[in-house]
Amino acid sequence: MHVELTEQQLARQQEFAAFVDREVAPFADGFDRAEAIAPELIEKLARAGYLALTLPVEYGGEAESMITYGLLHEQVGRGCSSVRSILTVHTMVAHAIARWGSAAQKKRLLPRLASGEMVAAFCLTEAHAGSDARNMEAVATKTPDGFRLSGHKKWITAGQIARLYLVLAQCDRQPCAFLVERDTPGLSIHPIAGMLGVRASMLADLVLRDCQVSEEMRVGPIGFGFSHVAGAALDLGRYSVACGCVGIAQACLDACERYVGHRRQFGVLIREHQLIQKMLTEAMVGTQAARLMCYRAGYLRDKRDAGAMLETAMAKYFASRMATKIAADAVQIHGANGCSADYPVQRYLRDAKIMEIIEGSTQVMETLIANIGLDSRPALENPGVGSGPQKPSDPSY
């Protein structure tokens, strides 16, 4: 067993880190204050190939591995979770189209998503359907020309800047996924401001009032919108969030390393204080453990192993909780400085907390991992597992 990156992966990791150090991290606090990212950053991400890292080459992608995709999201997460969130939802939609879209959808849309001509947003959550996403209220009604969509989607990352939306709605009480372009009559977009974290992720509420879309804009059959189309997107989103959380944790460690190396209290550098060392140790161990879980999830994803989805959920669960804990400790180590805008650790803490809520909250992950995990672990790894009562119905995601 080898738990190490290949030379090619190491080279790409360095490339991603250099890009983030040059184009993302220096501006992240400014993005946070402005509650917006710089528009030209999308172009830079596109030019670097990062909007389509795993897409097939024929659509403008690089057909890169999931390990490499995870390395990118760790590095971008280290620099700015808002940028990483926008990148995540964009690639979730691109991935859903590549996975389940028609040949015409792939040909028409994927190159535009790869080039950054279009930013995409994923529209599942509603005011009354967060974790309980299966009970969404958006409705798609069949018409002679296609479908008419009505509903209200909430907390949509990149909603302010997206030109393409993947919208989940009920069609005859069955979940279905549709692509809706920004200029569709009846679609209105309402920016959201003042969030706790990932403030620059350009959140928006979307209101769809009798939005007419053609049959060609449906992704996958009626009835498979949640389990397969949204399911594939959310699975990738969880992997991205998990890797991004490793990036947040690493950023906290980097900030603490700088701080404890010059901050003096009681006559010595604070790195000499054992209670500070305890927090630093927990942060280092937690970061490395989460990183290894992400590598394993990525490895299984590249193998197309059926256990990859569970391992991804476990990585997301662990990494998001770990990032919140490490970021809270990083603020503690920085004291009052850590609560000020002069240091980034307060942003890391606010951003990390969001990671415990998006793409399946910590509590949904706990339910999912317990209910599905016991059943899904390969028998070889879990001999004896199999008795017990029939599980209840699984949570929505």
Added chain:
Amino acid sequence: MDEIKNELRTFLRGHLRHQEIQDDDDIFALGYISSLFAMQLVTFIESRFDIHVDGDDLDFENFRSINAIDGLVKRKRISAPV
């Protein structure tokens, strides 16, 4: 000839608390299929039998039983031999 069914039986048994499933059992009616497991099943079928399941294959009838999945795999292998 039963290689596909044997593999499916083992996979389903290992993932569904080791309950015995007959080849024509309706696994949806038995209440075994969650949204996450539905995707796990697709991933397993693709990787184990080296086929690609696409949007046109997403039909409940293709996944309803071991016999149905066996039929899907064989049809896909004929249409796109490896």
